[in-house]
């Protein structure tokens with residue numbers, strides 16, 4: 043029996059009531075009997091039909107209104123002034139708007155109907171689920187109540203259901219929120235749709251308007267076509283008319299020409315006939331003339347032969363006469379020369395007489411002083427007593443005054459008075475003077491209170507006179523006449539050998555006179571030590587001289603006393619100085635063009651210069667281009683050469699070995715600029731002066747540099763090659779061609795050349811840079827707008843073009859090696875006209891081949907001349923030339939004159955210009971070169 047608590051019973055009752063109510067509600071929404079029945083479908087279909095037909099109607103209205111509106115618009119366009127039409131249009135627009143609104147409302151209604159209708163599939167499914175659930179619940183509740191007699195499980199189920207309901211409610215709420223969002227979005231879509239609608243409408247209007255325009259244009263075009271057609275027809279008519287007239291004219295003209303042609307044909311026939319007869323006549327005449335010509339030629343030929351014979355006879359006569367004439371001329375010339383010689387001798391004798399008279403009067407004056415005892419007048423009080431004593435002694439012993447006066451002009455060797463030969467200084471002086479005035483030329487004679495000074499030149503003697511000083515020792519000033527006669531025969535001052543300086547090792551043993559003298563002295567049995575008989579050099583101190591000039595200064599007081607006699611200086615011009623000049627071969631050009639002074643043929647103008655200055659007796663000029671190898675001309679003459687002249691363009695490398703070999707070398711001249719071909723350190727040690735003609739070709743080089751920079755940057759060489767090869771490929775050239783403007787250009791060294799390069803590049807509007815050991819003045823830097831760099835490295839990093847203008851010395855040798863080249867900007871250019879050895883040859887080839895450098899130019903190589911297989915010749919992108927930038931014809935004039943000046947100064951013992959000197963007095967004096975360890979590398983062949 044089921045027993046339920048009243049409270050529970052109430053709860054059960056409430057639950058069932060609730061359920062029944064829910065089911066009731068659901069039943070109302072969708073009566074179960076309607077479900078899936080045809081009736082339900084009918085209801086829905088009817089509803090839909092109703093709504094759809096209303097919508098259809100509104101759409102029809104809309105279409106009608108749109109077409110009515112376009113119609114009206116067309117009419118309005120045709121009658122643009124009608125205000126009524128405009129009004130009508132406005133009304134139509136308003137109606138259209140209204141209908142569009144209805145259309146919109148209809149669409150909304152349809153949507154809503156689809157959403158809210160309980161008969162839609164979604165809603166039906168939901169209702170079915172709910173109803174199922176309640177059925178299950180009721181069945182389960184009844185079942186629980188019957189079996190367990192408790193409603194607890196039921197309550198649990200209810201709770202569970204409540205929970206799921208809550209979840210469901212949440213879901214419903216979420217769904218509502220989503221619906222709201224969908225609604226908003228739908229609204230937004232609607233807005234957009236409206237906007238699009240308006241846009242569409244506007245476009246439709248525009249299209250309609252453009253259609254109108256099109257029609258209008260069509261009408262116009264039609265009109266124009268009609269007009270043009272008519273115009274063309276008229277034109278055609280006119281042309282036809284014109285052609286007809288022209289045709290008539292031409293026919294007329296043709297008739298005239300035909301008539302004329304007939305006339306001309308007639309005329310030509312007549313002319314032809316005439317010419318034929320004329321040719322016939324002329325050929326007859328020509329034949330006659332030819333015959334006549336042959337006859338005359340034969341006659342003339344006979345006459346010519348006769349004349350030739352006569353000429354040959356005349357020529358022999360003429361040659362005979364010419365020979366006679368030459369002979370007579372020679373006789374006249376000899377006669378003139380003899381007369382000239384006699385005249386000169388007479389003149390010289392007159393001079394000598396004058397000089398002798400002077401000396402004599404001076405001598406007599408002295409004797410008068412002595413005889414009259416006027417020695418008080420002498421200032422030298424200290425020596426007066428000695429003077430008097432000596433004079434007395436001498437007078438007593440040798441009766442000097444009288445003797446001298448007697449023998450003054452006599453030839454002492456023939457003088458009977460043997461006393462004369464023994465007298466001391468005064469007699470000797472007489473003899474000296476007499477000897478000299480007889481055999482030599484007296485150049486000057488000067489006298490003042492204390493001294494008498496005379497300078498003499500002896501010609502063609504054999505002797506070495508190099509006395510610095512003869513002083514007051516008993517024997518030394520006793521110069522007897524014989525001694526001076528010995529001068530003529532290569533005899534040294536045998537009594538004064540101690541004063542001879544061993545300054546030459548020339549030997550003249552072969553000379554017959556020398557041999558004679560040698561025998562003579564051997565007979566006299568002088569010791570070997572005194573005459574230095576050693577080796578082959580029997581008379582080492584003797585040397586030949588062509589011009590000997592002797593300057594003698596004698597203190598007057600010494601004529602009163604044997605004291606303080608000084609023969610101050612004697613200078614002997616020794617054998618000829620050998621000048622070894624090494625130049626390039628001039629070939630045809632050198633023979634033809636005398637201005638190519640730097641070649642062997644023209645020898646820097648030295649041949650002419652020597653002639654002009656009568657230096658044939660002093661200089662022996664050797665000119666050669668043969669400088670390599672042990673048997674070369676240079677090697678043969680080097681040991682005896684006093685001067686070597688060479689050029690950077692064909693350098694005679696004077697390395698240490700050669701300098702040691704050149705024992706006689708005093709001066710090495712560079713005809714040009716750059717003396718790196720001389721080992722400066724060895725030159726310092728050997729005391730050789732090294733000089734160059736600084737500044738002589740700096741402009742020439744600067745111009746060459748500018749040319750080569752442009753050749754590289756503008757890619758000139760390949761362009762020129764195309765012209766030669768008959769090509770025309772612009773792209774291939776411009777591939778590497780640029781403007782110089784705005785590029786960064788730098789020079790290593792801003793000396794004479796570097797500075798001129800900067801000056802010349804300034805107008806190209808480039809950015810200038812430089813590095814030099816010595817900075818330019820600030821003012822100059824500002825003027826040139828040039829940037830100074832503290833090192834080569836820092837400069838090359840920023841430059842598009844680098845030019846090298848420093849000398850070659852240890853600091854700069856191989857300055858541009860792999861490291862330096864790597865520092866350069868990629869694609870930059872390098873121009874080197876300084877020296878080849880500043881570059882590391884292989885490193886450069888690598889830099890060019892790897893395209894790190896865009897190009898290289900210059901004209902200097904190492905060694906020079908460059909070998910045929912020198913790697914630079916075949917590397918790409920170069921604009922190299924042989925070394926010629928500094929040897930233009932203008933430059934040659936300057937450096938040839940400079941070389942002659944250097945040689946002349948040296949010969950005359952004059953000082954050289956300071957700026958020309960590189961090494962002087964055993965040290966490097968030019969600031970452009972490094973002192974101390976000057977380059978040693980010039981003789982090696984490794985570049």
Ligand SMILES: NC(=O)C1=CN([C@@H]2O[C@H](COP(=O)(O)OP(=O)(O)OC[C@H]3O[C@@H](n4cnc5c(N)ncnc54)[C@H](O)[C@@H]3O)[C@@H](O)[C@H]2O)C=CC1
Nearest residue numbers: 715716791793794795814815848849853875876927928970
């Ligand atoms: N290709 C050719 O035909 C010619 C080439 N040259 C070469 O050009 C060189 C320069 O000639 P010039 O300008 O007349 O000489 P220069 O004596 O007037 O100038 C040389 C300059 O180089 C600078 N210098 C020296 N060592 C340096 C270093 N280690 N780093 C930076 N700067 C340094 C000096 O300070 C000086 O300013 C000559 O030594 C010669 O080698 C000269 C004339 C013709």
